[in-house]
Amino acid sequence: MKKILISDFRISRFGHNLGWIQNIYDYLKNNPDGNQYTFLLNPEAKNSFQIPADTAQIKTFLVSDADFAKMEAETKPSRRFKLQWEYIKNFGEKLGIDKLIVMEMDMYLKPIGDSGTSFKISGIWFQPYYRIQTVSSSFSEKVKIILQRIRKRALIWWTIHHKNFDKVFILNDHKAVAELNNSYQKVFHYLPDPAFDYPF
Numbered sequence: 125m126k127k128i129l130i131s132d133f134r135i136s137r138f139g140h141n142l143g144w145i146q147n148i149y150d151y152l153k154n155n156p157d158g159n160q161y162t163f164l165l166n167p168e169a170k171n172s173f174q175i176p177a178d179t180a181q182i183k184t185f186l187v188s189d190a191d192f193a194k195m196e197a198e199t200k201p202s203r204r205f206k207l208q209w210e211y212i213k214n215f216g217e218k219l220g221i222d223k224l225i226v227m228e229m230d231m232y233l234k235p236i237g238d239s240g241t242s243f244k245i246s247g248i249w250f251q252p253y254y255r256i257q258t259v260s261s262s263f264s265e266k267v268k269i270i271l272q273r274i275r276k277r278a279l280i281w282w283t284i285h286h287k288n289f290d291k292v293f294i295l296n297d298h299k300a301v302a303e304l305n306n307s308y309q310k311v312f313h314y315l316p317d318p319a320f321d322y323p324f
Contacts, residue, residue: 126159127220129243131212132227133187135169142172144227152182164215167192187211202234209235216243223290229283236289237282246291248315249280252300280304284311 130148134141145163152161153176163184169175175184195211198204209232216224221243226232229247236245283289293315294300304312 126222127162128159128223128225129162129164129212129216129219129221130225130227131164133166133192133208133212134228135165135172137168137172141227145169146173149176149182156181162219162221164212185215201231205231206235208232209239213239213241216241229292233279233283237279237286239286241286241288244288244290245286246289246293248293248295250295252276252280252294252297252304281308284308 130145132141132145135145136142145165149163159181161182163182165175165184165186167186167189170186175186176182178184191211195204195207198207212224212226212232223244223246224241226236226245226247228250229236230250232247280292284292289311292304292312294304294312295315295317298314301312301314
């Protein structure tokens, strides 16, 4: 039996994150595999959907309002995401997990790369640098996008060299997966989006 932690701190009443978490709960309920799954969610999750009762296979833990408020009070995003990552990491270590799945890993790339863990890490990368496009043709916009892409390239390189990093999932984009696997080590995997079709 493996202990697997699934973490998402951006669950709200509306949005993609909620749809994904609901799909995973439903899938695990209908496809037991002998492993133990713990969901670590932000406090708003309790107001967003009916969290299933704990079972021997599936348990849910909500970050306390006070702990989450301390993280959210940090005005600098990089510091806030570092605090969130430290919380997730420490929770996983105390639980003795074998693997962490970060449902939205974009904001945790640097903290993951900076830290050591005793467990494997996988996650969904929603905004690979291949998808960053200029909105206008102005010179300043082009320079801004180039710098953004360079930064994201450096961050993903730093993250996937973490000794316990396992897989990066990319939604609905075979081309990005192929090109990233050619550019880096082969840790990138295609993942179709099962949740919802959202209007533009």
